Amino acid sequence: MNETRTFSAFAGLQKIVSGDIETMLRCTKARMETGETEPVLIFEDQTGKQLDFDFRGTADEVVARLASHPHFRPQEPPRPARSGPGRPGLGVICREVSLLPRHWDWLSQQAGGSSATLRRLVDNERKRTAGADRERQAWDAAGKFMWAMAGNLPGFEEASRALYAKDVPQFENMIRDWPKDLRDHLLCLVQEALRLKEEETASSGNAG
16 A cells, blocks of 8 residues: 555643654654653554654654664565575565365466466455455554553443444544543544545445
8 A cells, every 4th residue: 555654643642743754753752852741652543553663862863763663664575494486586485375176276277377376366356355454444543542542531442332333423422521632533533434435335336
């Protein structure tokens, strides 16, 4: 996926900033330099994943360390432990696949061979489910953020059930008395999930 990734930083239950990675880091660094005493938590908005950063030094040094951060540095394909089938130089890795005889029989009849056919099938399925995968990830992101930030707030269990049931009116009702920054950010994440759901529904309708 090539969409822009955004990140949100919170000091306690107060939002510091939401934005691209460099904007978030610089604003969070500036907030810390004011003597912030609340714990600072940072989330990737698209996944809900909580991330840690080294804020020592200047803002430029903080940003420069992104090059070595495990979440941002380019991932190299794993190298096989010993020589064997596959073309690791091209990123092709040999791994075991378990299929029934009828599956192997069908694969053997396809143009290009079994490996090429499997790659083509996987790529086609990835394209077909891309929209649904993004929507599911958006709902999961809202859930992960809520678990990390609101687990001790009143009505959390009811709000959690409403979120996973995608009952948005009930969810909004259950979090209406939560701290404003937290509530607004959760609703923003939910609205993004709803947008992706509408996008996927429209795409599926056009395909049909």
